[in-house]
Amino acid sequence: MHPTEMLTRRLRVDNHLTNDEATALRSLPLEIKTLPADTYLVLEGDRPNHSCLIIKGFASRSKVATNGKRQILSFHIPGDIPDLQSLFLKTMDHDLVTMSPATVGYIAHSALERLIGTHPAIARALWRETLIDAAIFREWIVNMGVRPAAARMAHLLAELRQRMAAVGLSNGEEFEFPVTQSELGEALGLSTVRVNRVLQAFRAGRVLDLQKNFVTIENYEKVVEASGFDDSYLHLARNPPSS
Amino acid sequence: MHPTEMLTRRLRVDNHLTNDEATALRSLPLEIKTLPADTYLVLEGDRPNHSCLIIKGFASRSKVATNGKRQILSFHIPGDIPDLQSLFLKTMDHDLVTMSPATVGYIAHSALERLIGTHPAIARALWRETLIDAAIFREWIVNMGVRPAAARMAHLLAELRQRMAAVGLSNGEEFEFPVTQSELGEALGLSTVRVNRVLQAFRAGRVLDLQKNFVTIENYEKVVEASGFDDSYLHLARNPPSS
DNA sequence: CGATTTGTTGACTAATATCAAACTGTGTGG
């Protein structure tokens, strides 16, 4: 599979790209790198001249508050360009880190500029991706604001299930998720101890399981019920993309 | 002052718009309405064919979770287009409501499409605005995730001070903010009672005061210290815009 | 002016954090 394949497919979900445009996307010059886990791709304060396409593996964005606590802002999966915003917001306001061994394609901003300058439809599609990114942040705020620990956890994993399924990385029953309980805590604003206890409760209730970097959704109905999850904010295709 | 003035000024902050482009912005057809407080401009699920420019007054975006609790996602001030994203994300995933009597300019999506189609620099500037919107959401997540009640409150008001000052609606010492304590609670994920107690503590400590829809920053140093506030995520101009 | 919303207070409860220790697995060097 071509490295931009997942991205192209996703951009086509709601945008009618011509074959010419799809070709332009595919011929975007990528510097492909294979990186170990916990590699910082960009740091807060950096002024990068490229953005990163996740081709394989996982990444997360995070920010360290002045009280020393780290907040994870989002998790990223293949097909995502987590730092696309650095094309227009020159100074990074957060970090981007790999969570697992990952293959990443660096896309020079100059190349992106050229692409969106010559192909307005691609510009629209990429803009739309950044808007979905924001929609996910909004729901994350709701999650932190109004839901207790267990619901928050279930919501996060439900979202990830949908996003993974949308790029063909989950059948809806299980998917890879290389995260420690402590990282989950940093994402959800919970202590490690609480994360552990919530996970145990879900295990006991045959709702879901998270072990050895794999999530198993044992009962999606229960996950939805526990979290009040509704995936419309993900703005996914109504019909799953045909391969 | 022309209704699009604040918007134009803001878009010029980091984007070099020609006079021609500035004129195009100013001649954007606006349907201007004066609305009472608590008017829903758009509702979750709507598929609007226009976006709203806030010309005067305040608005907020919010979402009601399945458990019935409402989360306020953001506050909006003159010069903002809170629902610009509806141009590309056709179905609203949250509500937009006025918080005070407000003057709003409805901009037809068709007009926006024309504008960005003919003026790429404006498209870039608007795209950038939506990216700042997302940056603010990210910081909001940090706020909810890692900061205790008082710091959270102080951070929110510090942000608002900076944004209000950036459009000339605050001298840095005080600004209008027509919000109830209960709404503040919905924004910060706190109960009304806690909001009340935090505000009293700030009053007692001569840090800040919020009364009768006005915020007074009595000691900005202390506000920053209490919240760990750093405004770089707002991506404001390094030099304040000259009038 | 009464009615309703908003702000304030105290007593009590619930959720979650913190701390400290033990346990499990996994990889590494001797």
Place this chain on the structure above:
DNA sequence: CCACACAGTTTGATATTAGTCAACAAATCG
């Protein structure tokens, strides 16, 4: 192959933060 180190998970006890409830006061509105 074992011993050890290390990272991650699990557990129990305790502390802290914030929520809930209920009443009342103050402000606002028609």
